[in-house]
Amino acid sequence: MSLKTLTRDTFNEIFEANSDRYIEEWKEFLRFPSLGAFEEHKQDCRNCAAWVVAQLSAMGLDASILETGHQPAAYAHRPAKPGQKTVLFYGHYDVQPADPLEDWTTPPFEPDLREGRLYARGAEDNKGQVMYVLKAIETLLQNDALNVGLKILIEGEEECGSQGLNASVDQWHDTLNADILMVCDTGTVRSGIPTITMGLRGVIFMALTLTGPDHDLHSGVHGGVCPNPAQGIAELLASLHDSRGHIAIEGYCDDITEPSERALELANEIALDPNEYRTDTGAPPVGGERDFTARERIGFRPTIEINGVHSGFGGQGTKTIIPSVAEAKISSRLVPGQDPDRCLNLIRKHLEAHTPPGLQLAIWDCMSAGPGFRLDPNSELISQAHNVLTELSPHKPAYVWEGASVPIVSALAQAAKAEPLLIGFGHDEDRIHAPNESFSIEQFRQGFLYACLFLSQL
Amino acid sequence: MSLKTLTRDTFNEIFEANSDRYIEEWKEFLRFPSLGAFEEHKQDCRNCAAWVVAQLSAMGLDASILETGHQPAAYAHRPAKPGQKTVLFYGHYDVQPADPLEDWTTPPFEPDLREGRLYARGAEDNKGQVMYVLKAIETLLQNDALNVGLKILIEGEEECGSQGLNASVDQWHDTLNADILMVCDTGTVRSGIPTITMGLRGVIFMALTLTGPDHDLHSGVHGGVCPNPAQGIAELLASLHDSRGHIAIEGYCDDITEPSERALELANEIALDPNEYRTDTGAPPVGGERDFTARERIGFRPTIEINGVHSGFGGQGTKTIIPSVAEAKISSRLVPGQDPDRCLNLIRKHLEAHTPPGLQLAIWDCMSAGPGFRLDPNSELISQAHNVLTELSPHKPAYVWEGASVPIVSALAQAAKAEPLLIGFGHDEDRIHAPNESFSIEQFRQGFLYACLFLSQL
Numbered sequence: 050m051s052l053k054t055l056t057r058d059t060f061n062e063i064f065e066a067n068s069d070r071y072i073e074e075w076k077e078f079l080r081f082p083s084l085g086a087f088e089e090h091k092q093d094c095r096n097c098a099a100w101v102v103a104q105l106s107a108m109g110l111d112a113s114i115l116e117t118g119h120q121p122a123a124y125a126h127r128p129a130k131p132g133q134k135t136v137l138f139y140g141h142y143d144v145q146p147a148d149p150l151e152d153w154t155t156p157p158f159e160p161d162l163r164e165g166r167l168y169a170r171g172a173e174d175n176k177g178q179v180m181y182v183l184k185a186i187e188t189l190l191q192n193d194a195l196n197v198g199l200k201i202l203i204e205g206e207e208e209c210g211s212q213g214l215n216a217s218v219d220q221w222h223d224t225l226n227a228d229i230l231m232v233c234d235t236g237t238v239r240s241g242i243p244t245i246t247m248g249l250r251g252v253i254f255m256a257l258t259l260t261g262p263d264h265d266l267h268s269g270v271h272g273g274v275c276p277n278p279a280q281g282i283a284e285l286l287a288s289l290h291d292s293r294g295h296i297a298i299e300g301y302c303d304d305i306t307e308p309s310e311r312a313l314e315l316a317n318e319i320a321l322d323p324n325e326y327r328t329d330t331g332a333p334p335v336g337g338e339r340d341f342t343a344r345e346r347i348g349f350r351p352t353i354e355i356n357g358v359h360s361g362f363g364g365q366g367t368k369t370i371i372p373s374v375a376e377a378k379i380s381s382r383l384v385p386g387q388d389p390d391r392c393l394n395l396i397r398k399h400l401e402a403h404t405p406p407g408l409q410l411a412i413w414d415c416m417s418a419g420p421g422f423r424l425d426p427n428s429e430l431i432s433q434a435h436n437v438l439t440e441l442s443p444h445k446p447a448y449v450w451e452g453a454s455v456p457i458v459s460a461l462a463q464a465a466k467a468e469p470l471l472i473g474f475g476h477d478e479d480r481i482h483a484p485n486e487s488f489s490i491e492q493f494r495q496g497f498l499y500a501c502l503f504l505s506q507l
Numbered sequence: 508m509s510l511k512t513l514t515r516d517t518f519n520e521i522f523e524a525n526s527d528r529y530i531e532e533w534k535e536f537l538r539f540p541s542l543g544a545f546e547e548h549k550q551d552c553r554n555c556a557a558w559v560v561a562q563l564s565a566m567g568l569d570a571s572i573l574e575t576g577h578q579p580a581a582y583a584h585r586p587a588k589p590g591q592k593t594v595l596f597y598g599h600y601d602v603q604p605a606d607p608l609e610d611w612t613t614p615p616f617e618p619d620l621r622e623g624r625l626y627a628r629g630a631e632d633n634k635g636q637v638m639y640v641l642k643a644i645e646t647l648l649q650n651d652a653l654n655v656g657l658k659i660l661i662e663g664e665e666e667c668g669s670q671g672l673n674a675s676v677d678q679w680h681d682t683l684n685a686d687i688l689m690v691c692d693t694g695t696v697r698s699g700i701p702t703i704t705m706g707l708r709g710v711i712f713m714a715l716t717l718t719g720p721d722h723d724l725h726s727g728v729h730g731g732v733c734p735n736p737a738q739g740i741a742e743l744l745a746s747l748h749d750s751r752g753h754i755a756i757e758g759y760c761d762d763i764t765e766p767s768e769r770a771l772e773l774a775n776e777i778a779l780d781p782n783e784y785r786t787d788t789g790a791p792p793v794g795g796e797r798d799f800t801a802r803e804r805i806g807f808r809p810t811i812e813i814n815g816v817h818s819g820f821g822g823q824g825t826k827t828i829i830p831s832v833a834e835a836k837i838s839s840r841l842v843p844g845q846d847p848d849r850c851l852n853l854i855r856k857h858l859e860a861h862t863p864p865g866l867q868l869a870i871w872d873c874m875s876a877g878p879g880f881r882l883d884p885n886s887e888l889i890s891q892a893h894n895v896l897t898e899l900s901p902h903k904p905a906y907v908w909e910g911a912s913v914p915i916v917s918a919l920a921q922a923a924k925a926e927p928l929l930i931g932f933g934h935d936e937d938r939i940h941a942p943n944e945s946f947s948i949e950q951f952r953q954g955f956l957y958a959c960l961f962l963s964q965l
Contacts, residue, residue, distance in 0.1 A: 275792065
């Protein structure tokens with residue numbers, strides 16, 4: 050069977066004939082509670098990586114565990130024949146924490162298929178999207194229809210900053226060297242509209258603690274005298290933004306690379322629909338900086354987000370205390386031009402300068418997961434991918450500058466000397482990072498067809 | 508045995524001879540997890556009230572349960588003979604929640620005597636202080652040395668606003684009618700210095716919820732577009748104070764009754780020692796309004812305290828979300844002149860006016876537990892008590908305008924038509940409302956001697 054005979058319809062028939070098996074294997078993948086950030090899930094992560102290696106081996110690839118010093122990665126290699134390009138496919142098997150557990154309709158690590166959607170932590174992000182690519186590669190290998198060299202790297206720490214991989218990639222030029230870095234950890238701008246992700250934001254993390262008294266105090270006896278860390282952390286966190294939603298940290302936005310006219314135009318082509326946004330999320334899209342469109346705020350502007358804040362009493366009834374301690378977790382999305390380490394330092398300095406009197410500030414878990422990046426809408430690879438997506442769907446493909454981060458992508462692209470290509474089939478309704486995450490069989494099928502067509506046409 | 512033969516030394520001998528039994532009974536009292544705010548502790552509260560009734564009956568008093576519609580109170584009565592005054596002794600058997608449980612050295616409801624201190628939730632507040640008064644009354648009754656009529660009211664909802672009692676006192680004029688309202692729910696300004704509490708602040712409570720998206724969102728995908736309730740609640744809570752620590756709610760302080768010159772002078776007589784404060788609490792006394800002394804801030808100024816704030820992720824590692832919801836619990840201490848209902852409304856209006864765009868504010872558990880009040884330093888009762896305290900201790904008694912609230916005291920004083928007398932032996936190191944609450948045997952002894960002397964000299 051030659052390359053030319055495999056059309057969209059053929060791939061679709063293969064999908065229909067094999068989808069039950071694909072779903073069973075996808076469920077197996079989802080049953081691993083592979084929370085890469087947690088020491089107590091170390092063995093779950095290793096088991097999950099081993100399962101991926103077994104999958105890759107069964108496809109006939111030379112596969113192995115790649116040690117990173119932290120959670121291991123699964124790796125496979127098929128050498129390119131002379132004249133062939135090499136594709137490095139990158140994905141991750143680790144998942145976000147599943148709490149609050151009580152909000153899940155079915156348990157997060159017991160995948161459940163309901164009304165055409167598979168529900169589980171990682172159903173989309175990223176196990177679901179990894180699975181359709183692997184099944185596409187399996188299909189192409191079985192049909193001798195893969196005309197490129199192939200490297201596959203499925204890591205286990207994407208959700209917590211890819212520390213192990215980040216520390217290793219510089220020594221792995223040969224392991225990773227490729228022409229194209231294929232990533233499927235992204236989504237579509239609207240359900241059914243195939244989407245090329247043209248940029249990702251970088252991300253840095255920080256945790257902070259404000260300590261007041263060394264034990265909770267009676268709020269009557271001490272109110273007005275003892276500094277209150279709950280009030281202090283509110284003031285400190287509020288100081289991060291001005292009244293128009295801009296980041297209020299001095300110098301934070303100085304080095305931002307402004308987007309090109311063409312990029313701004315393409316990004317604003319599909320405006321974010323406030324009604325659709327409210328339906329999907331329950332909230333109006335009125336967060337962030339007042340002076341930019343929603344697409345611009347997501348694609349071209351940095352944010353500082355409070356991911357959590359906790360202090361004092363939160364149960365039923367009343368407890369009139371001045372809490373001893375307040376904690377917050379913050380993260381910041383960065384755009385090209387912003388240096389992650391510089392930004393971490395600027396936040397630290399700002400927090401130190403704005404700590405209310407009498408409270409002790411501690412900053413911990415400071416981490417940069419890498420800078421943001423943007424692709425060129427005029428590149429040949431982007432055109433090629435655009436053609437495949439045009440073939441796949443009746444809808445005109447969209448270009449999107451994403452707000453999310455796949456922090457390792459910059460580092461991998463540099464180490465592999467490869468051009469990134471970010472096409473994925475996620476959508477808001479998948480509720481990634483939240484309870485009841487899911488991915489539809491239709492999204493899986495779209496991703497499978499895209500991967501089959503794109504890889505077979507290289 | 509006549510009244511005149513019972514001196515301080517005699518009472519001390521009685522204490523020494525009986526202290527083991529006193530401590531055993533005090534421990535019995537502490538074993539009830541009498542958390543008045545919690546439906547699931549309803550039976551524990553009823554059992555605890557019944558135990559108090561049994562104690563009072565064993566002392567020869569006519570004692571019974573007094574139903575309030577909520578947690579029941581224990582009540583006893585000894586009629587006054589002609590010409591005798593009547594003392595209404597008020598205390599409470601309910602206690603604050605014990606969380607965080609893991610911070611207790613020994614379990615909160617298994618009282619443990621270590622190095623002269625009894626550790627348990629309620630060891631001081633208020634079971635310990637109630638016990639020494641009951642043991643003093645027992646002593647006086649056994650020695651026929653009580654020359655007054657007596658009413659005893661030990662309620663079960665002080666820590667959550669005395670709702671049942673507040674709703675009942677207006678119908679209980681006969682039950683409560685007295686000359687002196689004796690309360691021992693207060694402390695000493697410094698360890699060993701007997702202290703008359705000359706005022707208490709009122710207190711109101713409120714809980715609030717800010718809702719953004721209807722589920723946690725990915726902070727990259729949605730950061731800069733979806734309003735963040737964790738950031739919103741920080742801004743909202745920060746808006747309650749200005750940069751000099753003053754309450755920033757319009758009109759909140761308009762009706763404050765300023766203290767007399769004499770009160771200001773007496774209150775500032777024993778300045779709060781910053782070093783001692785730091786040793787006791789672990790924090791410097793630099794909270795609240797910059798323009799008043801610490802004693803003035805505690806005694807004569809209102810506060811709004813954040814008792815707790817909770818939103819989003821707080822565990823180990825990172826979770827890059829925009830939380831769906833943020834909650835806070837706040838309470839406000841009021842001074843004479845401030846109307847609790849008016850203050851609740853002003854806070855509500857302020858919160859509504861300052862809610863950031865796109866977030867939904869809900870306010871719940873709004874409650875007033877009563878206004879603040881002040882006593883006259885020149886009254887005869889205060890002089891009488893001052894003399895007893897002078898006899899009790901080598902240290903000059905102190906006058907203190909307290910920051911805490913015993914919200915029912917105003918209502919009780921009014922219903923009983925009685926003059927309040929607030930003398931207690933608590934101290935900062937007792938850590939009331941916090942883990943490892945305790946009360947020393949020496950404090951108990953001081954309280955016992957005071958109650959014996961004061962009541963026997965009426």
